[in-house]
Amino acid sequence: MNSTQELKKDHVTLRRIKNIAFRCSELLYNKQCVPIEDIEIISVLVEEFVDQFHHGKEEKAYFPETRNKVALSEDVRKFLIEHEFGRRIAIMLRRAISKWKENNSEDGIDDQKTSILVEPIARFLRTYAIFIEDHTSKEDLFFDQIEERKIISDEEDKVLNKLYESCKSGIGGDEKISQLLKLIDYLEARKWMKGYI
Numbered sequence: 165m166n167s168t169q170e171l172k173k174d175h176v177t178l179r180r181i182k183n184i185a186f187r188c189s190e191l192l193y194n195k196q197c198v199p200i201e202d203i204e205i206i207s208v209l210v211e212e213f214v215d216q217f218h219h220g221k222e223e224k225a226y227f228p229e230t231r232n233k234v235a236l237s238e239d240v241r242k243f244l245i246e247h248e249f250g251r252r253i254a255i256m257l258r259r260a261i262s263k264w265k266e267n268n269s270e271d272g273i274d275d276q277k278t279s280i281l282v283e284p285i286a287r288f289l290r291t292y293a294i295f296i297e298d299h300t301s302k303e304d305l306f307f308d309q310i311e312e313r314k315i316i317s318d319e320e321d322k323v324l325n326k327l328y329e330s331c332k333s334g335i336g337g338d339e340k341i342s343q344l345l346k347l348i349d350y351l352e353a354r355k356w357m358k359g360y361i
């Protein structure tokens with residue numbers, strides 16, 4: 165697999181995370197219960213798989229290589245701004261989850277207070293899901309152009325694949341990635357995800 169195809173393959177996984185985040189958000193908006201531990205797992209996947217791993221490969225390897233090519237730098241600049249936007253949403257999501265947990269440990273929390281605490285979680289999950297859909301669709305078109313126009317040489321491709329390996333080691337290697345993928349499988353198999361509630 166070449167370096168461009170590898171990023172497109174990651175996008176398939178990102179869309180699985182998007183589907184989970186979106187479903188969870190819909191249930192929360194409908195005042196249905198999703199275990200807070202599962203929502204914390206979504207937050208981990210967003211921060212570690214989407215941001216550190218996938219955006220890490222784009223920011224540390226692929227984009228620095230492609231931004232110098234004529235006509236691509238403007239696209240890369242926009243993608244980097246979108247990564248920052250995603251990062252901000254991920255931080256707000258984590259904070260909203262912590263706030264919900266802190267308050268939920270209090271005795272006698274009423275329904276009104278619960279819905280005030282849950283609403284931001286639902287909103288940030290939804291915003292993040294939309295961000296993934298929009299961002300990966302635009303990047304896929306960009307990657308298609310790069311492949312069609314054969315913009316990356318075989319030599320450059322080898323360098324990029326090496327850089328990807330160091331990005332992967334930086335977050336814990338194959339073992340870590342396999343743990344994160346298992347978490348996606350786990351959430352996809354949850355009853356709330358399969359529509360049983």
Ligand SMILES: [Fe+2]
Pocket residue numbers: 219222243247299303
């Ligand atoms: Fe990206």
Ligand SMILES: [Fe+2]
Pocket residue numbers: 171175218222300303
């Ligand atoms: Fe991407």
